[in-house]
Amino acid sequence: MNSFQHLVENLIAGQVIIITTDSGDTIGPAQFVTFNALTNIITLKEFSSLSPSEEVIVALIASKIESIRYH
Numbered sequence: 349m350n351s352f353q354h355l356v357e358n359l360i361a362g363q364v365i366i367i368t369t370d371s372g373d374t375i376g377p378a379q380f381v382t383f384n385a386l387t388n389i390i391t392l393k394e395f396s397s398l399s400p401s402e403e404v405i406v407a408l409i410a411s412k413i414e415s416i417r418y419h
Contacts, residue, residue, distance in 0.1 A: 356416070361382065362380065364376070370412050377419045379392065389410065
């Protein structure tokens with residue numbers, strides 16, 4: 349198992365998380381949608397700070413994740 353798989357294997361759909369990528373970018377708070385182990389893509393639903401709030405779908409290569417914080 350790759351280290352990034354360990355980070356996402358216990359996430360539950362709808363769980364709100366904050367991700368820090370290996371480049372230092374922060375994504376979230378966002379809802380976890382799914383993880384595809386074949387493509388190593390994690391999909392999140394993030395809400396914009398605009399009013400009215402809009403949903404933004406984020407697809408991220410899981411190996412780029414440095415850390416996950418639970419919100």
